[in-house]
Amino acid sequence: MLSPGSDVQLRKSRASGVSSASVREHNALSVIAILREHGPASRADLVRRSGLTRPTVDAIVESLLADAVVAHTGNQTVPPGAKGRPGQLLGFNAGRNTAVVCRSRRDRLEIRLTDALGYTLAEVAAPIDHTPEAFFREAAEHISHLVSTVPGAGPVAAASVLIPGLINRRTGASISHPPWGWADVPVQAALSKHLQIPVTVLNHASAAVVGEVAHGAGYGHEDVLMVLLDFGVGVGVLTGGALLRGADGAVGELGHSRVERPGRLCVCGRSGCLETVASGRFIQEEAVRIGGESSAGRTLAELSALSDRRVDLMLAGAADRLGLAVSGLVNVLNPSIVILGGTEFAAGAERFFDSFRRSVQENSLPANAANLEFALAGKDSEWSGATHAALEHMPARLRPRQSFGI
Ligand SMILES: [Zn+2]
Secondary structure, eight states: OOOTTHHHHHHHHHHTTOOHHHHHHHHHHHHHHHHHHHOOBOHHHHHHHHOOOHHHHHHHHHHHHHTTSEEEEEEOOOOTTOOSOOOEEEEEOTTSSEEEEEEEOSSEEEEEEEOTTOOEEEEEEEEOOOSHHHHHHHHHHHHHHHHHTSTTOOOEEEEEEEOSSEEETTTTEEEEEGGGTEEEEOHHHHHHHHHOSOEEEEOHHHHHHHHHHHHSTTTTOSSEEEEEESSSEEEEEEETTEEOOOSSSOOOOGGGSBOSSSOOBOTTSSBSBTHHHHSHHHHHHHHHHHHOGGGTTOOHHHHHHTOOHHHHHHHHHHHHHHHHHHHHHHHHHOOSEEEEEOSTTTTTOHHHHHHHHHHHHHHSOHHHHTTOEEEEEOSOHHHHHHHHHHHTTSOGGGSOSOOOOO
């Protein structure tokens, strides 16, 4: 929001040669931000909150009404006995454009249609073929069908897709995802061609860190290490408020760091990876080995609730190994918070989280661990982050104010 001294800032901007068009747009974005964050307001409210003059606000509002970015939402209620006519209320028109958010799971594709505030308008989940050509065709068909189920929804302006495995963030290609047989699959290019809109491709851990910082435990932090614990182990990193990309964008594959030699065979084709001793896959396999088939498919919280000493020991060992690996990243990246979880498998796993936190604290350098915060995430981090990623590519006036450079 602009401070009451905005007009002073505006004059300074003119003096420093910033174009009047960019000042106008800056002021328009400030008015939009007020409506996004505080809900409907009258023109008088906008003048008061923005610090802009009434003629400036009037001009901005007319432009935003013409662009359908704001709309009239009704009249202010006037207290009994008050004089004067009620002011017309203006609201952010979140339905002007929509976004599509896709999350690929092991055997299915989940798709949400959201408005420009990220609220879900409709969703669908469908089995999907992992052959690249079939995947793109079927995804486009599911998206078209979903959009058609919401009559009156604004045109889809942007999409994001969560894909497991290594992603090239520069090209939006899947570098490698062995379980699907994917190698150098041009996800972004193919889906952009099918959908005719900007498509952002992210892995689950990168989306999770964005989600936690935008709306969750990482809110207000700029240096965040998110450990996404699911079947595998991924890491999402925010440094200085921006998503860490790396040279090719292939950031975050902590699960395939070798911690044992020779070690067990890993899904990546190598052996001794962290995932072979501290992932959801390892934990669930060990739980079945200890407790039989009745333990299959349980979450971390459910396994803890069994109060089986052998299961507890196995979980404590996995949490310690995961904490040890993460402590190395803490020493390198110096985050202000480490967030664990972000998946249905890890949600509510308080005891596992306590063991993990202890291990990170004990194994990190004291200087890095001294002020380090920890949080256990809920299960929706990656959805929230993927939605934010799509919204960052909406038309400029519809984008969220906070950008992670996705
Ligand atoms: Zn591996």
